[in-house]
Each structure stands twice: as C-alpha cells, then as structure tokens.
Amino acid sequence: MTPKDKRQQPQKAMFETYLEDIINARHPLVRMAERIDWDNCEQHFGPYWCADNGRPGHPIRLHVGLQMLKHMQGLSDRELLDQWVENPYWQYFCGEDVFQHETPMDESTMGRFRRRIGEDGAQALLKMTVELGEGTGTVRPESFRVAVMDTSVMPKAVAHPSDAKLMARSHRKLVSRAKADGIKFRQTYERSLDTLVWQVGRYAHARQYRRMHRKLGKLHGYLGRVCNDIIRQQPYGQRSSELDHHLYQSLRLLRQYSEPGHKRLYSLHEPEVACIAKGKARTPYEFGSKVNVVTTADEGFVLDCQALKGNAYDGHTAHQGLLRVFKHTGRFPLHTLVDRGYRGGEHTALSQVHITGKKKGTGTAHEQHQHRRNSIEPIIGHMKHEGLLDRCHLRGHTGDRIHAVLCAVGFNLRKVLRHLAWLFWLRNPVAFRRWVETLMAHSVPDQNGRFLPAV
Incomplete structure (x- = not known):
C-alpha cells in the first residue's frame, strides 16, 4: 500500500527528545534537507506501491534519504542502519521529528526498495541532484555547455576466477x-x-x-x-x-x-561478468562491468553514470551517454571532451565530440576547456574510494545499472554538501576573519599584492 507519513505530530510530548532542539539548524546536512523537494519524491515514487491494498509501507522520504546517505557515506546497508540510530542529523535528514533509538527497517527492505524503483527511479534521483546542484549554486547553468566523458570498470563482488x-x-x-x-x-x-x-x-x-x-x-x-x-x-x-x-x-x-577462444564464464552466480583490461599496471584485468561517466568540465558535477553490458567499445557509448545527459539535465552539451579511446566512434549529431590530444579543436569553447579532459579521472577515483563504485554487490546486470546511477547520486550530494558548508563558513564573519588572519600570518605578499605561502 502507498506509504503514509504520520510522523508529523500536532503537539509536542513531554518526555520525547525532539531533533530540532538538539541539532544545529545551520548544519550543511540540515540546510540540504531543506532544499530537497521531498513532495516531488513522494509524487514520483508513490505509484510504485499499490494504492489500496496491503499494509502501508515506510515513508518515501525515509527510503530515499537512506539511499542517499548510503552512497554519500560509502556504507553498506547494515552499517548505515547501525550508524543511523546514533546520528540525529541523519534522522532529521530522513524526516524524523523525534530521536529514534531503534533502526527504522531491516537491510533487506532497502534492497527491496532498490528493486522496486529500478534504474528509472535511480535516474529520477540523479535528475533531482542535478536540479539541487543548480539551485544551490554548486554547478552553474553555463557549465552544461562543455562535458567530459570517460569509461571505467566497476568490479563485481566475485572471487578471482580460475x-x-x-x-x-x-x-x-x-x-x-x-x-x-x-x-x-x-x-x-x-x-x-x-x-x-x-x-x-x-x-x-x-x-x-x-x-x-x-x-x-x-x-x-x-x-x-x-x-x-x-x-x-x-x-x-x-x-x-x-x-x-x-x-x-x-x-x-x-x-x-x-576451446580457449570461446566466450568465457567468470562466475557461476554472476554469469554476466566480463573481463576488462584498462591498461593498469597494478590491475591488468578487472572482472565486472564497464561504466560510462559524464561530468561537467568546470565543476566536475556528474551528469550520468551508466553501467554497460559486456566490454563495449568506448566510441560506441558516446551517443547513448549524451541521450541520458539530456534526460537528466534537459539539454545537450555543445562540446564533449573524450580521450583517444573514442577514436572512430565519436561521430554523433547530439554534440561536438572532441578527442583531446588527437588534433587541435575548433572553437573557443573547446580550446578553453581542452585541458579539463583529465579532470574526470580524479572524479572516478573519488567515486570508487569515497563512494561504492569500487565494488558492486547488487545482483545481475540490473543491479549494476542501479548501483552505478546511485553512486553518481552520492557523489553529487557530497559535492552539494561541501558547497553548502563553504557558503556557511564564508558568511560567518568570525570564521572568515580567523581564516584571513591565519592566511596573512603564514604568507608573504608578492609584487602583485597576492599572498604566497612563506618558505
């Protein structure tokens, strides 16, 4: 049955600990929770439940908030629920009014919610983070003109095959x-x-x-x-x-x-796992699925992260990736920067695809942002080491597609959270004055009046 949120109480109880009394209203997580359109989430995910049959489910904000926190913090379902009980800010982010002393659900319920919404629901969350980033000023509207595209490997939770x-x-x-x-x-x-x-x-x-x-x-x-x-x-x-x-x-x-030339099977419980070689010295071969990542050239905001089936050629993924970017942002990038792995497959009418290092690009926009092609490499590294892109535990290729999009959601939310923290710190006169005093104490001015670190 469609979830009904009954956590809003008209009058405070005497012996309850209310979150608004113990948390800082200027905390970045609180400020981000106030900017998320939760009503739109309920309208979008409400039809996934039956309207008039069965027991009412958990609140949709609780489900969505837990998935966001999971990929923001890079935790498993069990670790997230254990720490959720200890963190009042996480409880407020998920829509709670009173401090909870027990876990709101079992970890299997989170898995069922992911299967219920599927990849379309995960893409709706990614589109919401793009709107949130644009609304908070984390990404500028003109940054969508130039995008960067690259592929990486998302390893699967399988043993090394022999x-x-x-x-x-x-x-x-x-x-x-x-x-x-x-x-x-x-x-x-x-x-x-x-x-x-x-x-x-x-x-x-x-x-x-x-x-x-x-x-x-x-x-x-x-x-x-x-x-x-x-x-x-x-x-x-x-x-x-x-x-x-x-x-x-x-x-x-x-x-x-x-027959060594026959298509190999690398895992019995995950037969769709492919062997992918990306030319790394430390890991010559990785077993999982290839993901296509698209980011903005300036801020490095993730616009799409798609898990591909098999070991697809990079050049054949550009057209589909640009279509998904239009689905998430409502516009096509004018210029798309890629590496030499896209040679031969960069021809598409959706955007001008430039292979950096192959030849000099034409146009002011490309020449200005050509050096930003490598900016996507550390972004993929952060998604793997700070997020959950380094290992996928969800089942099947459908689980790979859902997991890849949610990893992009977590990265964008971390970026928005840091931006909100920076805005609060910048608008705090006491903290800003201390920062200026520290900078001047450990720096010396140069000929142009700029402060450089003292040697």
Whole structure:
C-alpha cells in the first residue's frame, strides 16, 4: 500500500527528545534537507506501491534519504542502519521529528526498495541532484555547455576466477541438484575435488604448468562424466529448469577449457561478468562491468553514470551517454571532451565530440576547456574510494545499472554538501576573519599584492 507519513505530530510530548532542539539548524546536512523537494519524491515514487491494498509501507522520504546517505557515506546497508540510530542529523535528514533509538527497517527492505524503483527511479534521483546542484549554486547553468566523458570498470563482488575453482564448484552444484531430482550416479568424484584444486594451485605457483594442466584435465574429465550421466538418464525436456541451468553452466565451462577462444564464464552466480583490461599496471584485468561517466568540465558535477553490458567499445557509448545527459539535465552539451579511446566512434549529431590530444579543436569553447579532459579521472577515483563504485554487490546486470546511477547520486550530494558548508563558513564573519588572519600570518605578499605561502 502507498506509504503514509504520520510522523508529523500536532503537539509536542513531554518526555520525547525532539531533533530540532538538539541539532544545529545551520548544519550543511540540515540546510540540504531543506532544499530537497521531498513532495516531488513522494509524487514520483508513490505509484510504485499499490494504492489500496496491503499494509502501508515506510515513508518515501525515509527510503530515499537512506539511499542517499548510503552512497554519500560509502556504507553498506547494515552499517548505515547501525550508524543511523546514533546520528540525529541523519534522522532529521530522513524526516524524523523525534530521536529514534531503534533502526527504522531491516537491510533487506532497502534492497527491496532498490528493486522496486529500478534504474528509472535511480535516474529520477540523479535528475533531482542535478536540479539541487543548480539551485544551490554548486554547478552553474553555463557549465552544461562543455562535458567530459570517460569509461571505467566497476568490479563485481566475485572471487578471482580460475578454471579449477569454477569446475569444482560447478561439479558440486550439479551433483547436488541432480541427486535432488532423483538421478543416480555410478560415481560422483566429489572426494577428489579438493585435492585436485589444491594441487592445481600449488603447481601454478611453482610454474609447473604441465602438471597443472594434467590435474585440470582430470577435473575436466570428472565433470564431463557427470554431465554425460545426467544427459543419459534425463534427456532434454525431462529435466527441471534448475538442473538445466546448472548443466548449461557446466557444459559452458567444459567448452571454454577445451576451446580457449570461446566466450568465457567468470562466475557461476554472476554469469554476466566480463573481463576488462584498462591498461593498469597494478590491475591488468578487472572482472565486472564497464561504466560510462559524464561530468561537467568546470565543476566536475556528474551528469550520468551508466553501467554497460559486456566490454563495449568506448566510441560506441558516446551517443547513448549524451541521450541520458539530456534526460537528466534537459539539454545537450555543445562540446564533449573524450580521450583517444573514442577514436572512430565519436561521430554523433547530439554534440561536438572532441578527442583531446588527437588534433587541435575548433572553437573557443573547446580550446578553453581542452585541458579539463583529465579532470574526470580524479572524479572516478573519488567515486570508487569515497563512494561504492569500487565494488558492486547488487545482483545481475540490473543491479549494476542501479548501483552505478546511485553512486553518481552520492557523489553529487557530497559535492552539494561541501558547497553548502563553504557558503556557511564564508558568511560567518568570525570564521572568515580567523581564516584571513591565519592566511596573512603564514604568507608573504608578492609584487602583485597576492599572498604566497612563506618558505
């Protein structure tokens, strides 16, 4: 049923601790909460619930506020809820009036809310942060004229793939599912799996590759015999859907081991994970999904962050990324700065795509902002280290798309929060006077009257 917010009380109780009495009204988080259009959130996310059936859900502001705080602080669902009870400012941001001593919901409820709104709901939150940034002065309207685009890798929460571990795990799952369906094996070979996996790892570490491949061949043969027993006893059409799924994964592993050019499977529970090489010395190969990030050239405000399926060529992602920027901002950037990875695919009628370093651009706007192409690199780094873009724990490609957009929401909110803190500090005469005194005490004026750090 559609959530109903009944937390607004007409009269204060005597023995309750009200948040407005214990928090600072000039705190940046409080000031940002006052500038967010929560009524628009309720109108947009209200239709995701049934209007007249079931128990009323949690308030929409609570759901949206928790998702924002999660990606602003870079916390998991469980860590966020544990710290939410201790932080009165977070409770005020989520619409509470009285200080709460218990968690408002379970972490599984946050996951269901993300699945309920999907990627469209996450994009609505990103559009709201763009409007918030423009309304608070964090990003200027003219900054949308020049955008910067680049791709990165969002790793998935999977173990490092190896043929031995994948075949052993697939072997156990297949045998367990087949026994549940009544299939009887002459021999399951499960007792030998742990020893073979251990031997493969030791031989690989010692660079004894002939012995390693000999043990891998044994794992391959054992898994093939189990698959043959299942196919012989239950042909196609007589097996359950779960058994067919496990059998398909096992056959795919057998094929990729015998045919190296075949499309590889890197994870059993996340079969859509791709192996992406970005030329990094510390991590030559990353396993996850590629994300396309679009920011403004001046302030570095994120306009779009899209998770792509597979290892798509960078040049083929420019057109779709510009369409999503128009969806979030209502305008197309006149100039888009990209790197040399977009060569050959930068032709689009939506914007003038300039490959910096390839040739000199034409136009004053491009020449003025050409040096800003590299500004997107630290932004992606902040989204990974301060946010949650460094590892995605959501399930499937749909989870990747939702997670990528919410990471952009968290980055923009952190930027708005710092801007509001700067405005409050700048308008505080006492703090500004102390800053000027500190600057003059540790600096010396140059010939032009500018203060430089004293050596």
